[in-house]
Amino acid sequence: MRLTSFTDYTLRTLLHLGSNRDRLVTIQEIADLHSISKNHLMKVVNELARNGVIETIRGRNGGFRLAHEPEDINIGAIVRMSESDFYMAECFDPEGTPCGLVKNCSLKGVLGNATKAYLDELDRHTLASLLPEPAPRETPIAFHRKKAA
Numbered sequence: 001m002r003l004t005s006f007t008d009y010t011l012r013t014l015l016h017l018g019s020n021r022d023r024l025v026t027i028q029e030i031a032d033l034h035s036i037s038k039n040h041l042m043k044v045v046n047e048l049a050r051n052g053v054i055e056t057i058r059g060r061n062g063g064f065r066l067a068h069e070p071e072d073i074n075i076g077a078i079v080r081m082s083e084s085d086f087y088m089a090e091c092f093d094p095e096g097t098p099c100g101l102v103k104n105c106s107l108k109g110v111l112g113n114a115t116k117a118y119l120d121e122l123d124r125h126t127l128a129s130l131l132p133e134p135a136p137r138e139t140p141i142a143f144h145r146k147k148a149a
Helices: 005-019 027-034 038-050 075-082 107-123
Strands: 054-057 063-066
Touching: 005 027, 005 038, 005 054, 005 063, 005 075, 027 038, 038 054, 038 063, 038 075, 075 107
Parallel strands: none
Antiparallel strands: 054 063
């Protein structure tokens, strides 16, 4: 299974926002970071905002940020939100071409179980679980007083 570029960019955007919680992020910043189309990214940001995952701030110093804590953003829900379907084969699409093997085919069940396992795994993760661990603070330098002479 392969995610659409829309979902890929959605996840990249959320990872960037999760790593930059202390400030507003711009579409241009993410577009430049990943060398992706600004127009395509605007659609991603619009969809995330429409679904309440991020909040946008308009204006000269505007941008966007997460609307929820990273531990409250489920990756499975995000992938379901951003993917148009999970039809592993045409026979999964109710409006697709009917298959002559449908009565004797076990493949649809196998692929359905694989898709369920895939989504179940994504459901076990939050944005917080995908973010890099913060770098440990360096040990402060110990200063010793000179002994009085």
